[in-house]
Amino acid sequence: MTTYNFNPGPSPLPKEVLDHVQKNMFNFEQSGMGLMELSHRSALYEQVHNQTISDLKDILRVPDDFSILLLQGGASLQFSMIALNFLGDDQKAAYVMTGSWSEKAKKEADFYGETYVLATTKENQYKSIPDVPLQDIQNNTAYLHFTSNNTIFGTQIRSFPDADVPVIVDMSSDILSKPVDWNTVDLAYAGAQKNAGMSGVTVVIIRNSLLEKASDKVSPSLSYKQHAKSNSLYNTPPTAAIYMTGLVCDWIKQNGAIEGMTERASHKAGLLYDEIDGSDGFYTGHAETEARSFMNVTFNLPTEELEKKFLAQAKEKGFVGLNGHRSVGGCRASIYNAVPVSHVEALVSFMKAFRSDNQ
């Protein structure tokens, strides 16, 4: 039976990437050693490390005045590192709240400085993206933070606000799925396990003029300056996870680069939203139409009982990961870059059949 993996992260990797890893990781470049057995100071590993950084730069068209770091600890550690590095004693940080991840980002920052909510759609169950009132940004605001895609609620920010303060974006769940306008972003970060590889490495892309403002009172392992100075080799990096990110970059380049990924995402999301919108109210999307995510499609059925039945039958047919997040319930299909179009088509067919049997 085919397994259709719609996990919210960790999530599918391209089949070509897994095949390559299986064939090549264990005798890397005919060295007689596995990739993970190489010293991180060896020329063989350094080539992987630097090529991954260079590929990320190419695919995302990152300008030359940015640095790309490959760190550990997930996006969650970034929540703290951002405040530790950029939120001074006499400053505040502005947070745009679009879901659980925004809340967690702010909560971690609260330990290290003063923050405030600039805009939120919490009262609306995070079904939409708030307008960002740039005029309300307070004096001495060190940065403006937001989450570009909200895995749990299935919403996504279409265009980023062009603020006068440094803009920091958690792109964990939609990095590498669409171009970034770097004029509007000063620091972007993303855990790799959705669109950029496997868990264990976090991509951080930072404008050098912001990097220079990072605090000198932060210890080396938590300091962006230190990691940038050491090209992310201050201490032993997660070499296998970085290798995997590099292979995912290769795959993206071979599949239409960033525009190819955007087209693919838009096509897959369209298939699902068309079924939802054409279901005569049987399926209802959680997110408001204009805020819909191209990465996580969240929806409900008429009753909780039908949702349970839907999820149980889907599971029997090989669909994995369709349960909504435990905090909100319902159903969710995560359709990151590596999810094949054919798997989304299979899901739509199943949704149609289930609807026809139960509507």
Next chain:
Amino acid sequence: MTTYNFNPGPSPLPKEVLDHVQKNMFNFEQSGMGLMELSHRSALYEQVHNQTISDLKDILRVPDDFSILLLQGGASLQFSMIALNFLGDDQKAAYVMTGSWSEKAKKEADFYGETYVLATTKENQYKSIPDVPLQDIQNNTAYLHFTSNNTIFGTQIRSFPDADVPVIVDMSSDILSKPVDWNTVDLAYAGAQKNAGMSGVTVVIIRNSLLEKASDKVSPSLSYKQHAKSNSLYNTPPTAAIYMTGLVCDWIKQNGAIEGMTERASHKAGLLYDEIDGSDGFYTGHAETEARSFMNVTFNLPTEELEKKFLAQAKEKGFVGLNGHRSVGGCRASIYNAVPVSHVEALVSFMKAFRSDNQ
């Protein structure tokens, strides 16, 4: 040509582990998904996670009043987390200095509180392990920190001091190579990439009574309490690295458990030290005899020219990673658990032949 991998870390993994990974990781438990494609909230992954913790507990005979955490960021992040969690404003932390890693540990802690050097052998080029003057531990000392094995200088602490303050030990380079007397240790930590798997996961073993003392002023991603409460699933863990650690535990169990590893380490180290000691002064160990490490054997040749020649010829014959650390030079053979006895025998044969040609 056989590759003899003596890398200081990342370093060799058991062949059986790599074979198993190659056969099983990419369709894990017949799920149709790779291990790294599983949600960290799935039953399949949770089994791996909990079994790894349970195996570490068994092998190291960790008492029930300890918690085992699987974190990210390497030992370097622990250097900071220890101070952030345990070094209060009105307290000090005592550091025993036995090499570069002790220095780095103290340097990171200095950012977050007051520390002092309780003992050091720096003036002796870290060739020996200092006596630890327990009577000199100052009032209000939050903890005593030391490094159990020093990869760069090739020294190892044979028995741990039994201090009245919490004792914290960096075991990155000798964990799982010998039993631990948990009466003398309150927190042990180790990056996995030497004896416990691949880079990207850090094992932390902490006495619950110490855990309770951890600061509540630390953000969740840096809080031992939070990670313990969440069973190291506060955020997405490095699932593939944890899987690898679990497989290394299996391999240890199948190879004589902890006593098997101790015997193996002692035998391999003995082969090398015997050649050094029997070389009539051609090879000289860096470490003083009683401080010699069973994990990293550091040695010099009569001249730098001969060292260069030795390293060049060794490289030609397939020996990898024998250069001493860039900060001290000379030669170093890292002989962690997974290095086969036959590889050490091959190195000794080469050393004998080289000596006979050049003495």
